[in-house]
Amino acid sequence: MLLLSEDQTRDALPFPDLIDALAEMFRTGCEMPTRHHHDMEVPGEPDGTMLLMPAWLPGGFAGVKVVNVMPGNSKRDLPAVAAQYLLSDARTGAMLALVDGGELTARRTAAASALAARYLARSDARHLLVVGTGRLAANLVAAHMAVRPIEEVTIWGRSLEKAEALARDLRVRFPVAIQAAASLEDALGNADIVSAATLSTEPLICGKAVKPGTHVDLVGAFKPTMRESDDDLIRRARIFVDTREGCLSEGGDIVQPLNSGVISKADVKADLFELCRKEHPGRQSGEEITLFKSVGAALEDLAGAILAYRNAER
Known part of the structure; x- marks a missing residue:
């Protein structure tokens, strides 16, 4: 059985290939039972979450990811997400590979955002704003650069110091103009693509600050109690999701305005299945x-x- 480290997993998942692989899987589909989602109490800290996510291609491959999401890790300078993925042969049951789940999650999440941007961001989008300074931030920059002609990147975080440190690191890795922003409202008004990856429970992306033509990508806020966008943005925007089942039950940016009557289910125009199958x-x-x-x-x-x-086999 192959054991892929974080670095090996990163090297095996270049974004152009990964985005295409996601597009093909959304186009053709696979068996995907409802994932297990369990809150885990952490004394003195926000609850953690355990996720169990199985999927398989009949007669092909099968896999399951075990994920622990621990918001309190930010105070320990540790990643919020710890995960492993076990891939097996769906015909024989043989275990094929144990893939670093944290790197797989970060890269496939960013790749899904870039896949959506293929359909939803303007073709001439050049200025990317990343909201959040965690592990996903650099991946979102690389993924969006794989599908749009990004020339300028702005980083905003609750800690300006962390945003500036991330901007310095990204300048070494990417040949574009990269800076940190002290004002989120000002940064929103200048961006062509806004990509938010936070664990916020209060809206950060205000509709009044977003200019016409902007594509907003909401990656964080994976629980109904979390939220990155306000009602004004939800009212102004045409809404798309990765999967209807997941976002209509788990994503606070959709669940909360649905529950309050700001939008209805009909306001979700399409998911990635429909976009990749050219049904929208x-x-x-x-x-x-x-x-x-x-x-x-x-x-x-x-x-x-x-x-x-x-x-990795090759």
């Missing part, structure tokens, strides 16, 4: 604001794990 055209004008909400799906992990296994 995606962005339809240069002036509309598009919003993509993701909570993650087991088929994304399966697609990424298969790609990592095949690349």
Whole structure:
């Protein structure tokens, strides 16, 4: 059985290939039972979450990811997400690979955002704003650069010091202009793509600050109690999701405005299945604001794990 470290998993999942692999899996589909979602009490800290995410291609590959999401790790300078992915042969049951789940999760999450941006961001989008300074931030920059001609990146975080440190690190890795922002409102008004990856329970992305034509990508807030966007943005934007089942039950950016009557289920225009199968055209004008909400799906992990296994085997 292959054991893929964090570095080996990263090397086996280049973003252009990973985005294409996700597109193909959303187009063709796989078996994907409802994931297990369990809150875990952590005394003196916010609750952690354990996720069990199975998926399989009949007669092909099967896999399951075990994920622990621990918000309190931010105070320990540790990643909030710890995970492993076990890939097996769906015909024989043989265990094929244990893939670093944290790197797989970070890269497939960013790749799903970039896949959505293929359909929803303007083709000339050049200025990317990343909201959040965690592990996903650098991956979101790399993934969006794989699908749009990004020339400028702005980083905003609750800690300006952390945002500036991340900007310095990213300047070494990417050949574009990169800076930290002290004002989120000002940064929102200048961005073509806004990609937020936080564990916020209060809205950060205000609709009044977002200019026409912007694509907003909401990656964090994976629980109904969490939220990154306000009602004004939800009202102004055309809404898309990774999966309807997941976002209508788990993503607070969709669940909360649904429960309050701000939107209805009909306001969710399409998911990635429909976009990848060309059942919806995606962005339809240069002036509309598009919003993509993701909570993650087991088929994304399966697609990424298969790609990592095949690349590592080669």
